[in-house]
Amino acid sequence: MQQHANRHRNASGSSNDRSSPPANEVSQWLTSAPLYSYFRVNTLKITPLEVMTSINEQISNLKRLKNNKKEQHLVRVHKHLSDCIVISPMDKSLLDLSHKNEEVIVDIPTGQSALRGSHIFAPGIMAMAPEVQVDSFISVYADLAKGCKRGYQKYYDNPMKMFVGNGIAKMNRRQLFNGDINPKGIAVEMTDPVTGIPSFKLPDEYGMLQNLPSIVTGYALDVNENNLKVLDMCAAPGNKTTHIATLMNNKGSIDAIDKSKIKLKKVELRCNNFGIQNVKIHHFDSLISLDTNNINNNDDRPPFKNESFDRVLLDAPCSNLGQRPLLNIQVDKNLIKSFPALQRKLLINAVDLVKPGGILVYSTCTITLEENEHNVAWVLEKFPQMELIEINSEIGSPGIATQVGLNENLCKLVRRFGPENAEEDSIGFFISKFQKKVK
Numbered sequence: 039m040q041q042h043a044n045r046h047r048n049a050s051g052s053s054n055d056r057s058s059p060p061a062n063e064v065s066q067w068l069t070s071a072p073l074y075s076y077f078r079v080n081t082l083k084i085t086p087l088e089v090m091t092s093i094n095e096q097i098s099n100l101k102r103l104k105n106n107k108k109e110q111h112l113v114r115v116h117k118h119l120s121d122c123i124v125i126s127p128m129d130k131s132l133l134d135l136s137h138k139n140e141e142v143i144v145d146i147p148t149g150q151s152a153l154r155g156s157h158i159f160a161p162g163i164m165a166m167a168p169e170v171q172v173d174s175f176i177s178v179y180a181d182l183a184k185g186c187k188r189g190y191q192k193y194y195d196n197p198m199k200m201f202v203g204n205g206i207a208k209m210n211r212r213q214l215f216n217g218d219i220n221p222k223g224i225a226v227e228m229t230d231p232v233t234g235i236p237s238f239k240l241p242d243e244y245g246m247l248q249n250l251p252s253i254v255t256g257y258a259l260d261v262n263e264n265n266l267k268v269l270d271m272c273a274a275p276g277n278k279t280t281h282i283a284t285l286m287n288n289k290g291s292i293d294a295i296d297k298s299k300i301k302l303k304k305v306e307l308r309c310n311n312f313g314i315q316n317v318k319i320h321h322f323d324s325l326i327s328l329d330t331n332n333i334n335n336n337d338d339r340p341p342f343k344n345e346s347f348d349r350v351l352l353d354a355p356c357s358n359l360g361q362r363p364l365l366n367i368q369v370d371k372n373l374i375k376s377f378p379a380l381q382r383k384l385l386i387n388a389v390d391l392v393k394p395g396g397i398l399v400y401s402t403c404t405i406t407l408e409e410n411e412h413n414v415a416w417v418l419e420k421f422p423q424m425e426l427i428e429i430n431s432e433i434g435s436p437g438i439a440t441q442v443g444l445n446e447n448l449c450k451l452v453r454r455f456g457p458e459n460a461e462e463d464s465i466g467f468f469i470s471k472f473q474k475k476v477k
């Protein structure tokens with residue numbers, strides 16, 4: 039019996055459903071980088087056309103493309119999202135992906151970012167060959183074995199170093215490892231990443247690289263009306279807060295809560311860069327964001343009164359099994375199992391804080407059924423005042439139906455981003471949208 043159950047178990051964490059992709063397909067998908075990158079334009083300061091022109095200029099100046107006769111159309115505005123620019127990968131036949139003698143070793147997060155089109159920043163470099171000069175053309179490897187000590191002097195020979203592409207050194211070994219001060223800034227400009235995703239640099243105020251489903255989440259909150267009162271319960275580092283504020287055109291108000299003080303600094307910085315003025319930042323625990331004992335007379339800060347908000351976003355802490363590429367997937371089963379309980383506690387507060395007629399969006403950047411469809415089914419069962427409503431988006435797929443989760447019809451109302459989403463190859467993600475019934 040056990041054997042039978044395991045055969046049908048899949049990486050989404052469930053048995054008995056036939057629509058989840060098999061585990062090997064999921065792990066292959068998780069370890070690879072999404073095909074496209076997306077830049078969400080800060081429309082408070084600049085138009086998508088201006089940003090597109092600027093990205094286009096930088097990309098067409100890349101050496102690989104400049105010397106090539108084939109015309110490439112790598113940059114376009116998303117057909118459904120007017121503030122989202124889609125950047126396609128470069129034609130791989132134009133890239134120089136031969137392994138160079140001179141190399142640098144980077145840590146796993148830096149390797150993952152390079153696969154998504156980032157340059158290599160100094161703090162991510164573990165080792166650099168002594169012969170590397172500024173402007174040398176070098177190979178970059180991610181140390182999947184985590185065996186390379188920072189500043190390692192010899193050639194790092196390990197079968198678990200993964201080639202992520204080639205680039206031009208902008209610092210040498212001495213600048214990286216001999217100084218007293220930790221170096222910052224770009225140490226290698228990636229010109230030929232194995233994924234072909236081009237790198238570019240724009241002023242911070244123009245907007246930010248953001249995953250497609252995160253952009254869809256901002257739209258799902260429906261903030262077109264004037265003077266809405268919005269609560270973002272898990273806001274840092276502010277990707278969605280800044281998008282929602284932009285969609286609100288700086289009108290109304292957003293209370294942005296997070297329990298991480300350090301990460302809230304990023305929310306503040308982004309809001310300042312983007313020219314956002316309608317966000318109030320609170321270092322607080324959203325598990326106690328509801329004023330159950332009526333102790334707070336100030337509605338400018340948490341805990342907030344019952345039914346205070348027109349819109350609530352709960353972009354919940356989760357198992358993160360969607361953040362591609364995950365070059366070393368380490369599944370701590372006990373940690374993963376702990377998330378649904380935390381998410382449900384946050385959902386209880388979210389339900390209480392939204393006004394009748396108001397909207398609650400619940401999202402995660404993971405693909406497990408327990409943190410997604412099962413939590414949605416739990417809300418519907420526990421809170422009859424909450425109705426699951428459609429997300430008007432053609433992007434993403436319906437949810438996965440199971441006996442303990444959502445049925446086929448309810449699955450059509452949610453958006454799931456996983457290996458089944460071949461067309462808009464993105465990170466793993468889940469979005470659901472509820473409306474509180476008017477009494």
Ligand SMILES: C[S@@+](CC[C@H](N)C(=O)[O-])C[C@H]1O[C@@H](n2cnc3c(N)ncnc32)[C@H](O)[C@@H]1O
Pocket residue numbers: 252271272273274275276277278279295296297298301322323324325353354355356403
């Ligand atoms: C998925 S991230 C949010 C990402 C963010 N919405 C964005 O788009 O940039 C989850 C966040 O929840 C925060 N968090 C976890 N538990 C929390 C709690 N009890 N109260 C408030 N924030 C919490 C974490 O610090 C983390 O920043």
